[in-house]
Amino acid sequence: MTIQNVMVIGAGQMGAGIAQVFAQAGFDVLLNDMNEEALDKGMKNIEKLLARSVEKERITEEEKSTALNRLHASSTLEDASSSDFVIEAVVENMDVKRQVFGELDAVAPKHAILASNTSSLPITEIAAATNRPNQVIGMHFMNPVPVMKLVEIIRGLQTSDETYQAIEKMTNQLSKTPVEVKDFPGFVSNRVLMPMINEAIFTVYEGVASPEDIDTVMKLGTNHPMGPLTLADFIGLDTCLYIMEVLHDGFGDSKYRPCPLLRKYVHAGWLGKKSGRGFYQYE
Template sequence: MQRISVIGSGTMGNGIAHVFAQYGFDVALVDIRETALTQSLETIANNLDRQIKKGIIAIADKENILSRITTHTDVGAGVHAADLVVEAATENEQVKRSLFEQLDKYCPKQTILASNTSSISITKIAAATQRPDRVVGMHFMNPVPLMKLVEVINGYSTSADTTNKVLALSKQLDKVPVKVNDYPGFVANRILMPMINEAIYAIYEGIADVEAVDTVMKLGMAHPMGPLQLADFIGLDVCLSILQVLHNGFGNPKYAPCPLLANMVAAGKLGKKSGQGFYTY
């Protein structure tokens, strides 16, 4: 696989495009907004500059990497020759199912369709296509250029050949892939989100303030970032969405989102991206 299409040029999408281009793949970055694509390329260029300063890549590598990325506002044009498509659109099941239905029509029959979803069922996404055996989860961690983990998620019908190809491809990106099965939240968010939710409950119930909760987890549990600061970086709306997927998927009240989280999202306090969450940015 050499030709990669990435759908969505937000934080995850531009990071995924960056990494594939850095490791020699030809990348088509697709978004419906031209302004988003322009901003995405600027972000990638800035992140490459950081890698140059850290000695990760050479100065001459920057232009070579950027030259491997083309941008498209038309989905069909962006994926018609892809060996692999990685979808990194908004974390919404209906949006993803609609998008995969389109991808199934536009892509060659042999193309593997991957979703960067952090919690939504790969099986449900694959059901919108005529190639469920070639649909897989490829859940990168943020920030993509720095984080080693990739959760490779098997849907109910994902073939062993598809899974093995994506595992091997992840290793080509100098990532550490972990194969998991398709249940709500997979592994990473099934464990992480209840912890974040419990930290929010500690605030909601007046047990301690924000900095105290984060300090306990950083100094007492050796976490590099406290759960409330991490929630701000993930996006409180994304945290709420994942908890709702867990709660609906398992029907267990332990996954019910804290009312404080729901209220903050309703008020537009989404974390770093909105300038205000548990912290001010």
């Protein structure tokens, strides 16, 4: 099938980034959010990032204008009626995602593929909220989306070969690298990454070393570009906690038990960079 009209649901950091790369790759894009303020912020962030790319001579002014002309704002899911492909990047909550997919299934064209940018939740369960589970797939972009090349493509139990092949082809059109992943909690990236971050938090909790020193060890000792605690702050400690809970519940293995300090920080509202404080303080 040919995919040209794309809808991205959720205008936050991930959704706006996804919309940007689709627009730059030549797709016609609707960026959707029920919250008008969030939608306006998302659209402005895309324009700002494209302007910065022009300043750094990564793209031309003409390429920026062309991408922005392909991008339009949407505040109702009814707009999915003209889409060949819809991807959601809403809050990482199964009930919310199932509700979104149920509503999308009712309004999107019969040929449309529905995708989730979930970082850890089972695609099979999300797909069960629709009458087209063979056309539901996971498409997990990495943050920041315009920069990171990897996309985990997750097949649910009923995802068809045709759906997978269409999304793999589309991912290549975005100049991203697709990797096929089976539908397990956390997939690959977060199943490996989050326990490492959780263990780094345990080393703070147990007084082994300071956050700064732990990050230095991992940067200089294992050649990580960013320390795990800095990365946790960047991801959001609430997101880290949620993914650890998905892993713990999904596998029933104590090695995925979230560190009590992580829970305490989240309960205190110390969510990382977005709240101004996590393992570090931010302006």
